Each structure stands twice: as C-alpha cells, then as structure tokens.
Amino acid sequence: MTVAAGRIVSGRYELSALLGQGGMGQVWTAYDQRLDRRVAVKLLRPDKVAGQEADELRRRFMRECRVTAQVDHPGLVTVHDAGSEGEELFLVMQYVDGADLADHLAEHTPYPWQWAVAVAAQLCAALSAVHAVPIVHRDLKPRNVMVKQDGTVTVLDLGVASVMDNDTTRLTHTGSPIGSPAYMAPEQAMGGAVGPYTDLYALGVVLHELLSGDVPFSGSTVLGVLHRHLYEPPLPVRRLRPEVPEALEDLVLRLLAKDPQHRPGSAQDVYEKLAALLPPRASAFPGGPLDPTRPFVRPHAPWPDRAVTPSPQPAAPVSPGRQDVAAAVDEVKKLLGEGRITQAVDILGAILPTAAAQHGERSPVVRTLRKQYAATLMDDGQYRRALPELRRLADERAAEAGSSDPGALRFRYDAAQCLEQLGEAAAALAEYRSLLPYYQNQYVSGDPELPLDIRRRIGHLLLALGDRAAAHDTLVRLLHDADRVHGPGHPFQAEIHRTLQWLGQVRG
Structure with a gap:
C-alpha cells in the first residue's frame, strides 16, 4: 500500500502521520476538513479486497461497521464514517490520545x-x-x-x-x-x-x-x-x-x-x-439507568441484564402516512434499496401491530411482514431480536404444514444461525443436527448446497466445543461428498482442506 501524508480520503479526511501498520492495513492520524477535528483513519490493504470477492467483502465491511456504530459504550472507540475508495476500504474513528x-x-x-x-x-x-x-x-x-x-x-x-x-x-x-x-x-x-x-x-x-x-x-x-x-x-x-x-x-x-x-x-x-x-x-448499588451516582460507585460496570436480555427497542411512532400498510411496505423497500436497514427495521416493527389489527394476526399480509422483519433483523445483525421471531414463524408454519415443510425448516435454519452468532454453540449444534436429516432426505429435489453448509457448520461448532476428533471425522466425510457435488478445486473444499490440514498437523 503506497499512501502518503496529505492524501485526502473520501473528499474530507486529510492524512497526517502514520500511527502503525499490520497485516490488515495502516492507521493514520488525519484531519476531518469538514468538522475541523483530528480523527484516526484505518485503510485496509488493497490485496485483501482484490479479486472476485471484493464486492462481497465491501458489503460485509459496511454491514459490520454499521452494527459496530450501534454499540454505545465509553470503552469503545467511536466510529465516525466508513466506506470504500477504489480498491481500498476505509474506517474513520475517534482519535484516542x-x-x-x-x-x-x-x-x-x-x-x-x-x-x-x-x-x-x-x-x-x-x-x-x-x-x-x-x-x-x-x-x-x-x-x-x-x-x-x-x-x-x-x-x-x-x-x-x-x-x-x-x-x-x-x-x-x-x-x-x-x-x-x-x-x-x-x-x-x-x-x-x-x-x-x-x-x-x-x-x-x-x-x-x-x-x-x-x-x-x-x-x-x-x-x-x-x-x-x-x-x-x-x-x-x-x-x-x-x-x-x-x-x-x-x-x-x-x-x-x-x-x-x-x-x-x-x-x-x-x-x-x-x-x-x-x-x-461504596457498597450500595445505584438504582436504574440515568442514576448520576453510578459512574462514581462502579465505573464502567456493565448492566447486569444486557448480556442476557436485549434492551427493549422503543417502537417508532406510526405517522398517519404509515397507517397504510402498503405504503409502509413500499417505504421499507425503498429504504432497503438505499441500504438504510436500521430505519427499515424500525418501520417494520412499528407497522406490525397496525397490520395485525387490520388484517388479523394469522393473515398472509402479517405473515409476510413478519418474515421480512425477521430477515431484516438478521441482515442488521440483531440476532437476539430475530431469534424469537424466527422460532414463532417456524412453529406456526410447522403446525399448519408439518415439521418437514421447507418453509418451517428454513426458519429453523435461520434460527440456528442466530444461535451460532450469539455464541450458543451447543444449542446451535443441536439445531443443525436435528435439521440435517430433513435436508438429506430432500437431497435430490432440494438445494444440494444447504446440507453441505449445515455439515460444515456442524464441523466448525464441534471444533468450537473442543471435540476435535468428531470435527475431523465430520469434515473428512463432508470433503468426500463435496467433491462429488462440486468437482475438485471448488472454494468450498479449499476451506475444508485448510481446516483439516491444520487439524491433522496438530493431531500429529
């Protein structure tokens, strides 16, 4: 990466001095010309984003930056801006002295x-x-x-x-x-x-x-x-x-x-x-939020319930224009097209009670809105809120069409992904294992990629839980079957090969 002091990033951040660099890029002090303040700018190396994966990496990078910006805590650096310029990705952060x-x-x-x-x-x-x-x-x-x-x-x-x-x-x-x-x-x-x-x-x-x-x-x-x-x-x-x-x-x-x-x-x-x-x-624990004595009594202490139960999200006020469910759906589509996912989530959450009152809780309209709500929550990284929505959808669908219904199974699969993202490795593993027989039975008529993906996730979760022998056996069998589906040299097998190589070397 050839970067020099004085370069302007995104038309406003003037690089000043190199603070450090590593395998993932460089960090510079810079000046925000628009707000006249010192900031830190991280530039990710071009060779990390080159090739056919570049668009996917940029999308994932922006999503992670958006989720990161939602975390409000004095122990975390504030994210001011993020984006891409040419082949580079940049992240603008609070400058920490x-x-x-x-x-x-x-x-x-x-x-x-x-x-x-x-x-x-x-x-x-x-x-x-x-x-x-x-x-x-x-x-x-x-x-x-x-x-x-x-x-x-x-x-x-x-x-x-x-x-x-x-x-x-x-x-x-x-x-x-x-x-x-x-x-x-x-x-x-x-x-x-x-x-x-x-x-x-x-x-x-x-x-x-x-x-x-x-x-x-x-x-x-x-x-x-x-x-x-x-x-x-x-x-x-x-x-x-x-x-x-x-x-x-x-x-x-x-x-x-x-x-x-x-x-x-x-x-x-x-x-x-x-x-x-x-x-x-002081031995007394302060009351609830907004208690001004708390920072002095227990500096930086986390709220005891935050890691277990998500903070309730206040419903956005539904304006007269949003009372029309169809208009709200159109607005959500527009926001999603512009990448404004968080705002789309708020509108969907606010319009659902109105839609249920107008059309009935079990109506196709409300069911479609709930599916969109759960999918948008997942896309926004709000897995803790998406999980109960997906479980509800899965249970309702299974009650109507049977436990092997593809729709019910897909909701369960998405719920398992939420559990995995939440760090509930044992629960995610159990859910994937219970889903796998359904997808393997539908292997010919269904999507051949999905059972392979579930088996890969099972192998990775076994590794996370410390069962390296079972993970090794799972991934070896998966590699053999993936070669038959994809043919040799596919990127899916390359990842499995890498994990097995590491696992085999360490086992040896």
Whole structure:
C-alpha cells in the first residue's frame, strides 16, 4: 500500500502521520476538513479486497461497521464514517490520545497487579456491551487497546477482524488465520465457530501477559504456538508473581481453559470476579439507568441484564402516512434499496401491530411482514431480536404444514444461525443436527448446497466445543461428498482442506 501524508480520503479526511501498520492495513492520524477535528483513519490493504470477492467483502465491511456504530459504550472507540475508495476500504474513528496497552506494559514493568485487574475489568465492561449486540471482537490484544490519559481503557478495531476473518483462505491467500496467534483461542485458530467465549480466552491471554510480563504460549512458528494453545497448560502466574491474589490466578486459568464450556459464562461474570479485587468503593448499588451516582460507585460496570436480555427497542411512532400498510411496505423497500436497514427495521416493527389489527394476526399480509422483519433483523445483525421471531414463524408454519415443510425448516435454519452468532454453540449444534436429516432426505429435489453448509457448520461448532476428533471425522466425510457435488478445486473444499490440514498437523 503506497499512501502518503496529505492524501485526502473520501473528499474530507486529510492524512497526517502514520500511527502503525499490520497485516490488515495502516492507521493514520488525519484531519476531518469538514468538522475541523483530528480523527484516526484505518485503510485496509488493497490485496485483501482484490479479486472476485471484493464486492462481497465491501458489503460485509459496511454491514459490520454499521452494527459496530450501534454499540454505545465509553470503552469503545467511536466510529465516525466508513466506506470504500477504489480498491481500498476505509474506517474513520475517534482519535484516542494515550498509549496502547503494549507500550503501557513495557513502560511499567512489573505491571502492578491492581492495574491489571482495573484494565481487565474495563475490558470486560466493553466486551459485555459488544457481546450483547452480538459482536465478537476476534482480535483482542494489547495493540488493540488504548490507555487514555485519565486511565480509562478504549478497545479498537471492533468489527474489522470480524469482516476479515469470515473466510480466511480466500482473504489471506496463504491459509494462515487472520489474527494474532499468541492471543487466539484454540477454536478460532482451528476454524471452529467463534463466540463470546473466544474473546474471553483472548482476555485471559492479555491478563496473563499483564501479570507475568509475557504471553502464556509463544514459539518460533504459528503451528508451534497453536500446538501449545491446544495441549499445554498455562503456567500459573503466582509462580512468577507470588504477590498476585490466588483468586486472580484461578480466574486467569479459567479464562485460558481449552474447552470453551469450562471458561466463565460471560464478560459480566468475569467483571464481577475482578470487581471483588478492586479497591473497595461504596457498597450500595445505584438504582436504574440515568442514576448520576453510578459512574462514581462502579465505573464502567456493565448492566447486569444486557448480556442476557436485549434492551427493549422503543417502537417508532406510526405517522398517519404509515397507517397504510402498503405504503409502509413500499417505504421499507425503498429504504432497503438505499441500504438504510436500521430505519427499515424500525418501520417494520412499528407497522406490525397496525397490520395485525387490520388484517388479523394469522393473515398472509402479517405473515409476510413478519418474515421480512425477521430477515431484516438478521441482515442488521440483531440476532437476539430475530431469534424469537424466527422460532414463532417456524412453529406456526410447522403446525399448519408439518415439521418437514421447507418453509418451517428454513426458519429453523435461520434460527440456528442466530444461535451460532450469539455464541450458543451447543444449542446451535443441536439445531443443525436435528435439521440435517430433513435436508438429506430432500437431497435430490432440494438445494444440494444447504446440507453441505449445515455439515460444515456442524464441523466448525464441534471444533468450537473442543471435540476435535468428531470435527475431523465430520469434515473428512463432508470433503468426500463435496467433491462429488462440486468437482475438485471448488472454494468450498479449499476451506475444508485448510481446516483439516491444520487439524491433522496438530493431531500429529
């Protein structure tokens, strides 16, 4: 990437100084000429977006940036703008004045364990808000964390790793996982399904590094590091720092569990464990939202229910013009065509009660609106809200047409994808397994790609749950059948080959 100071990005952002660069691109300080403020601009490398996948990558990039921009938390960098220019993708973010956590650690060695606890607690609060969306960061490491002048912590690069890691083989051209091997959870490195538990593992690596001065697993090759992540137990930090509290050492070991199910249940759970080790504050917990004492009593504490139950979405007021269901549908189509998905979701959610009152809850009109609502929620990344809608549609369709009805099965398949995105690996695996016999029975007359995709997802979820032997067997059989359907050399098989190669090397 040849980029020089003074270049204007998107007609308004003047690049000033290079802050850093890595495998995914460069980060510059820049000036927003329109608003006269300093910003940070991330440029993603052209070779990451070249080729026939470019349009899909750009679409996925914009979607992730839009979802990321919806997360409101003081521990996350604010996204100002995003787009593409030529072959490059750009992301404009808040400029954070401070030092990245890697430099902060290097300047303060040994790092006080109380500081490590405070940093990790703030990271948990940010991750709790992120996972509630749900988003998985995928690349949490000290270089992606800034310590501001007032001691508060800000997480960077949210959403970008999610885009770049969605299809590792085609995006890297090397077969190497995107991310940092030293901080990568076993299930992520092996190509398994990722979830909030993946970020918690990375948090455990960061916390171990802050306390001991080094990552728990290092090596001269990526494969060597991966092998250690998979098979070697981490060194308990108290052997290096006896002054570290035993409870803190136990928490780090739980975060670094090989099996995701043995890690803490959520970032909220980890925060509560860390909060007990922080200096004591007022014992009374503040009331509800908008309580101005809360930031002083529990700085950056996540709301206890956010990671479990989505915040209720206020229904948009239905204007007289939207009382006409047909007009509202036309407006939704227009908004979707313009990429204004969030606004389309609000209109669909607001018009559904009106449509039900006019046409009846079980009418074809309302059923069609609910299908569009669920699909738009999924496209907007609002999986927690889409899941109950899809389950309702699946149950209604199955009651009317039978459990093997293609429509009911498709709603269940979409619901399983929501579970997967929410990090509910075991529940998603069970749903995919229950769906597979239906699609295999309809293999000749149905879509031959869908059962292959379900089997691929099953293999990745088995990896995420730590069952590498079952994942290996599943993917080997899948590879054989995919060769018959697609013929050799298809990109679908290339991904399976890569995962099996890694899995075989590590098993060997």
